Amino acid sequence: MSGTSRGVKAKEVMSSPVITVEESESSAKVSELMVKHNIGSIIVVNRKKNPVGIITERDIVKRVASKNLVPAKVKASEIMSKPLMTIESATEITDAMKKMRASRVERLGVIENGKLAGIVSASDILRITPALIDIASEKSLVGTVPERERVGLTGYCDQCNAWSENLKQVDGRFLCEDCFFDSEEEKKQH
Numbered sequence: 001m002s003g004t005s006r007g008v009k010a011k012e013v014m015s016s017p018v019i020t021v022e023e024s025e026s027s028a029k030v031s032e033l034m035v036k037h038n039i040g041s042i043i044v045v046n047r048k049k050n051p052v053g054i055i056t057e058r059d060i061v062k063r064v065a066s067k068n069l070v071p072a073k074v075k076a077s078e079i080m081s082k083p084l085m086t087i088e089s090a091t092e093i094t095d096a097m098k099k100m101r102a103s104r105v106e107r108l109g110v111i112e113n114g115k116l117a118g119i120v121s122a123s124d125i126l127r128i129t130p131a132l133i134d135i136a137s138e139k140s141l142v143g144t145v146p147e148r149e150r151v152g153l154t155g156y157c158d159q160c161n162a163w164s165e166n167l168k169q170v171d172g173r174f175l176c177e178d179c180f181f182d183s184e185e186e187k188k189q190h
Contacts (some may be wrong), residue, residue, distance in 0.1 A: 007092035014089070014110045014118030020045045021076050023052065027064050028071035029056050041107050043116065044080045051109050051116045053080030056080060077157055084109045093128075096120055101163050109132055122156065129155055159183075 020043045021030055026070040030042050034057065055076060063079040064071055085095050085103050089112035096108055101123060110118040153167040159177035164176035168185050 006127065007094060008012060008118050009085055009089065010091045010096050011089035011112065011117065012092060012109075013124045014120045015039075015124060016110075016118035018043050018109070018116055018119050020049075020051070020116075021055075022047065023075065023080075025076045025145055026072050027055070027060055027069075027074040027079055029075065030076055031071060041119070041121070043077075043084060043109060044076045044082075045116075049116075051084045051086070052079075052168050053082035054082045054107060054109070056082050056107070081105075086111050087114075087120070088112070093120075093125055094154070097122075097125060123131035125126065126155060129153075 006165055013069055017036050019039060021033065023044055023046060026136065033042055034040065041056040042057060043051050046052050053076075059081060060080050061073075063069075064074050085099065085105050085107075086109040087099060089110050091110075100106060100108060104144060106122040108120050110120055111115055112118075153169075153174060154163075154165045155167055155174060156162070157164055157179050158173040159175055159179040162176050162178075166177055166179040167174040168177070169175075175183060
């Protein structure tokens, strides 16, 4: 963004309060809390309430259900992914996305004043993406963004779900370069 405008900060899109469990809690309790709060992940904290890991629905499927383990007997500490990747609350969303991509995670803990304040997920970012696209479109129409400063849209491809820093809009969908090329080739053949 230009000098006088500011980027969207993690604290503006994070989910808060964060649902947490202690390391000693069972995976059955973790699953129960996910269903109760309609969430896809839970932060695991130690006795001092400091975040030490995260459990996602995928962790439960891969580390409990697929192994036919008894959820009540499997502790959160045994199935959590660690360490929990975090960012500061003032971090710009673009930097958060870069960290997610580099770390190959879809969720980051948000720290404010040394404490866990929230969680930001790829879906939180996708939720605000249409508004950001509208703003970028308006700027390009007005001519406030010089051609050399324009950058492709960043996010997940609507067709293959791969992360791309250069999404192209085709028929109301955002496609990575590979899927865009495939769709253009398909159009030529018809």
